[in-house]
Amino acid sequence: MHEIAALMGGFATVLEPTNLLLMVIGIVLGVIIGVLPGLGGANGVAILIPLTFAMSPTSAIILLSCIYWGALFGGAITSILFNIPGEPWSVATTFDGYPMAQQGRAAQALTAAFTSSFVGALFAVILITFLAPFIARFALQFGPAEMFAVMFLAFCSFVGLGRGSPFKTITSMMLGFWLAAIGLDGMTGQLRLTFGSTELLRGIDFLVVVIGLFGIGEILITIEEGLAFKGNHAKIGLRVVLDTWRELSQHWALYLRSAVIGCWMGISPAGATPASFMSYGIAKRMAKDPKSFGKGRIEGVIAPETAAHAAGTAALLPMITLGIPGSPTAAVLLGGLLIWGLQPGPLMFVEQPDFVWGLIASMYLGNIVGLIIVLAAVPWFAAILRIPFSIIAPVILVLCAIGAYTVHNAPFDIWYVMIFGIIGYVFKKLDYPMAPMVLAIVLGDRAEASFRRSMLISQGDLSIFWSNTLVASITTVALLLLFWPAISLAWERIQPRLRYRTA
Amino acid sequence: MSAAPETFGRGPSMRLMELVVAALLVGVGGVVIWGSVKVGIGWASDGPRAGYFPFYVGLLIVGSSLVTFVQAALSVDRRVFVTGPQFMPVLAVLIPSLAYVAAIGILGIYFSSMAFIGYFMWWIGKERGWLLPAIALGAPVAVYIVFERWFLVSLPKGPVELWLGL
Amino acid sequence: MRPTWHCLAAATAAAIGFGTVSAFAQAWEPTRPVQFIVPAGTGGGADTMARAIQGIIAKNNLMKQSVQVVNKSGGAGAEGFLDVKTSPGDPHKIIITLSNLFTTPLGTGVPFNWKDLTPVAMLALDEFVLWVPSDAPFKTAGEYLAAVKTGGNNKFKMGGTGSKQEDQIITVAVEKAAGAKLTYVPFGGGGEVATQLVGKHIDSTVNNPIEAVAHWRSGALKPLCVFDGARLPVTEKMTATMSWNDIPTCKESGLDVQYLMLRGIFTTPGATAAQVAFYVELLRKVREAPEWQQLMKDGAFNPKFMTGADFTAWLTTEDARHRDLMREAGFLAN
Incomplete structure (x- = not known):
């Protein structure tokens, strides 16, 4: 096998002491970046690119890609402990991760998140190692119509599952679409819904909304309920890691499915965020008791984390082979490649084998090193919950303010975070579901843009969404999922005695 | 429904809050519709225009919120949204937080954060020992080192930092 | 590199002019970290260039203070420009511009x-090339034009980055030359545009050289012509048979359209001559760094450098030209 030999060469490069050291530094910096809300992987990598000028491209990519892995791992930590997603793709992790932490199972949730991230990444790297050229061709098939179909599928796999008032669900989702639409309309170059305000020019960033709704909102609720974090009796200790692993091994099918979804989303390239939502949605639908999701199911942590990390890793493949970034962080790494004088593209595997195989080897090793580091730190992370509320809460509020600012370097965004904090508090008390809003913000503008691009290409003909097998099958599956509640309801009517417990 | 519905105590009722929020959301929907109409809500020869989707989004916000409003108006939900004793600590955090955000614009983030953490630990945490100055000073300094020195990210600064040449 | 020499000479003359002024006006240097505003998102062309400059300055110790790159991409970059505009007298802030310096105020009405900013220097000009899939039936820009014309309105799809910006302006100019409408499909970034062309979801693009070079070399795309007055200077072979220099200009292939995109540096309004002179000198050193020259070569940039009155004159002409182009295309806001 030619790939194996090349990969071994890559390992030899990566195992040089300097590179190993860079790997550890990268992972640690990445975890810090992932934990600090606002300072995401893309920002973190962009910030450090100039520092890599003095290094060889291989060392530089090892450092930067390890920051990326670290950020992917780190994003889950604050999601689970404080309900504050440090990265967009950790939002779905909060749905079950945070309830687990509140029940005193923070260490289990963290272990599950880290392990799942690792499994997802490993799956993606193996795919990249052996199927890279084939996968690159697959990615080329994704034009605007296919991309819209994928967004639509991510959307449909997630919606229609809420409890409570359907009207509140609709309101919440539409508010999300509204927030996503504010700012410059990329299709016409027009400003919309800004009403002449310069503070609305940049739109309202997803992270600003989420830090407010989830982070600040949760702190306000906590204060009302008595000034202490629940779950401070969390069991901590490395034993928990081993016990959790035993539990995780039962979910191999879930891992496989989530990793496949993640790889697909990373390569197409739709990105890690739709992957995490889609994976969570499908895990919930396929579970025997979907109603228990959102209350602290370990599957609700496994599914999004596996998919997000698989997508994040797989996103590097279109970057190397096609020069298209599968994620914002990959976009920045792409800029880095250009600065180092490398040309990403189909010839990269031929012309820069040392670099490419060094990178792939660092994906394997970086994730192993990353897993060891973060798992070893699980007790410390879980112990954060034992710090008294009156110390940790102001620090979190300060970090939320900084996070809001760093997203766009805009002081006014800190006000938005506070406003969304109040909205989050009120909405939670009135039972407005927040997940649909977040989903709509994440997917809204991208779905709209790819829809309108498709319409430009087809000159307004909707049949473009059934114009080839690929796009037709994605669209059809999406529609089936969307109308599943209606379909299953009809089924129940027909067979009143054979009621499904699922729905 | 909500995790711990309060049946006793005085305060605004759930029903009232539902009505107020739904009414506000109808207003938001109206603004969205107005903004969409301004940029064009038609379907041009080359697909939907900038306001096409936002227009229907606005309509749906108005529609669904009206239903929620009517449902709330017809309901006999007597639970209390929040009682005074519950809400006081929330205000004790919320108002200083808003003051903190305002202060960031004037003093920059470092000194505002020191004051805010100090306030929180002193008034809400009733902390009187060495931990208070340690955290109130330590956290901003750590933030400064991580953001400004390691990552070269510039955070909002006020006159004092400018004077110090940071 | 013929044109460059002229410009360098002119620029040197301008700088000497500045030098004599600043010698009297007392030299200036930054006393705290300099914010380098990028009016575009992370990972794009302007961002990459800004971070390369930051890296070159840090690596070669060209400045005592550090550079902090800050992305302010909101409203097609309007946010970044407004930030610089509203910080008069703060010399610790510079901004890198792309064509949105001209197009954003016209297209969005912000x-x-x-003229609200203080021009420092033109660093380079970015080229545009007309790309088609390598198995497309036309060999020259002339044949492409003829195909567009016979195909009729909206038959051909042109992909580009953003809306009412440089790519679409060029598209409109091509439409005028062809006498038939193209369907312009805006995407988020240059790399995406190039890949969409490789996947044949669109028929042509006007990608910058660096965005499409990898696909050219792999044989998926072919360049038809370059939208510059003269051929590109790089003569190193990029494919088995062609170098950048072998691509004809659009004008010589019968498509009389020229467009180059500014990569320039500005600072805040009210900056003194000494402050501008400091940044000019700093950028001059950056341009001498081997990393910069490599970047210029890889991206087949037009490495024109311009400061002072020349630069202002160039900006005045380009601003008027953009206004005309955008008015004709119907891109003006309101």
């Missing part, structure tokens, strides 16, 4: 103008 009130600013390049």
Whole structure:
């Protein structure tokens, strides 16, 4: 096998002491970046690119890609402990991760998140190692119509599952679409819904909304309920890691499915965020008791984390082979490649084998090193919950303010975070579901843009969404999922005695 | 429904809050519709225009919120949204937080954060020992080192930092 | 590199002019970290260039203070420009511009103008090339034009980055030359545009050289012509048979359209001559760094350098030209 030999060469490069050291530094910096809300992987990598000028491209990519892995791992930590997603793709992790932490199972949730991230990444790297050229061709098939179909599928796999008032669900989702639409309309170059305000020019960033709704909102609720974090009796200790692993091994099918979804989303390239939502949605639908999701199911942590990390890793493949970034962080790494004088593209595997195989080897090793580091730190992370509320809460509020600012370097965004904090508090008390809003913000503008691009290409003909097998099958599956509640309801009517417990 | 519905105590009722929020959301929907109409809500020869989707989004916000409003108006939900004793600590955090955000614009983030953490630990945490100055000073300094020195990210600064040449 | 020499000479003359002024006006240097505003998102062309400059300055110790790159991409970059416009007298802030310096105020109606900023220097000009899939039936820009014309309105799809910006302006100019409408499909970034062309979801693009070079070399795309007055200077072979220099200009292939995109540096309004002179000198050193020259070569940039009155004159002409182009295309806001 030619790939194996090349990969071994890559390992030899990566195992040089300097590179190993860079790997550890990268992972640690990445975890810090992932934990600090606002300072995401893309920002973190962009910030450090100039520092890599003095290094060889291989060392530089090892450092930067390890920051990326670290950020992917780190994003889950604050999601689970404080309900504050440090990265967009950790939002779905909060749905079950945070309830687990509140029940005193923070260490289990963290272990599950880290392990799942690792499994997802490993799956993606193996795919990249052996199927890279084939996968690159697959990615080329994704034009605007296919991309819209994928967004639509991510959307449909997630919606229609809420409890409570359907009207509140609709309101919440539409508010999300509204927030996503504010700012410059990329299709016409027009400003919309800004009403002449310069503070609305940049739109309202997803992270600003989420830090407010989830982070600040949760702190306000906590204060009302008595000034202490629940779950401070969390069991901590490395034993928990081993016990959790035993539990995780039962979910191999879930891992496989989530990793496949993640790889697909990373390569197409739709990105890690739709992957995490889609994976969570499908895990919930396929579970025997979907109603228990959102209350602290370990599957609700496994599914999004596996998919997000698989997508994040797989996103590097279109970057190397096609020069298209599968994620914002990959976009920045792409800029880095250009600065180092490398040309990403189909010839990269031929012309820069040392670099490419060094990178792939660092994906394997970086994730192993990353897993060891973060798992070893699980007790410390879980112990954060034992710090008294009156110390940790102001620090979190300060970090939320900084996070809001760093997203766009805009002081006014800190006000938005506070406003969304109040909205989050009120909405939670009135039972407005927040997940649909977040989903709509994440997917809204991208779905709209790819829809309108498709319409430009087809000159307004909707049949473009059934114009080839690929796009037709994605669209059809999406529609089936969307109308599943209606379909299953009809089924129940027909067979009143054979009621499904699922729905 | 909500995790711990309060049946006793005085305060605004759930029903009232539902009505107020739904009414506000109808207003938001109206603004969205107005903004969409301004940029064009038609379907041009080359697909939907900038306001096409936002227009229907606005309509749906108005529609669904009206239903929620009517449902709330017809309901006999007597639970209390929040009682005074519950809400006081929330205000004790919320108002200083808003003051903190305002202060960031004037003093920059470092000194505002020191004051805010100090306030929180002193008034809400009733902390009187060495931990208070340690955290109130330590956290901003750590933030400064991580953001400004390691990552070269510039955070909002006020006159004092400018004077110090940071 | 013929044209460059002229410019360098002119620039040197301008700088000497500045030098004599600043010798009297007392030299200036930054006393705290300099914010380098990028009016575009992370990972794009302007961002990459800004971070390369930051890296070159840090690596070669060209400045005592550090550089902090800050992305302010909101409203097609309007946010970044407004930030610089509203910080008069703060010399610790510079901004890298792309064509949105001209197009954003015209297209969105956000009130600013390049005259609100203090011009420092033109660093380079970015080229545009007409690309088609390598198995497309036309061999020259002339044949492409003829195909567009016979195909009729909206038959051909042109992909580009953003809306009412440089790519679409060129598209409109091509439409005028062809006498038939193209369907312009805006995407988020240059790399995406190039890949969409490889996947044949669109028929042609006007990608910058660096965005499409990898696909050219792998044989998926072919360049038809370059939208510059003269051929590109790089003569190193990029494919088995062609170098950048072998691509004809659009004008010589019968498509009389020229467009180059500014990569320039500005600072805040009210900056003194000494402050401008400091940044000019700093950028001159950056341009001498081997990393910079490599970047210019890889990206087949037009490495024109311009400062002072020349630069202002160039900006005045380009601003007027953009206004005309955008008015004709119907891109003006309101």
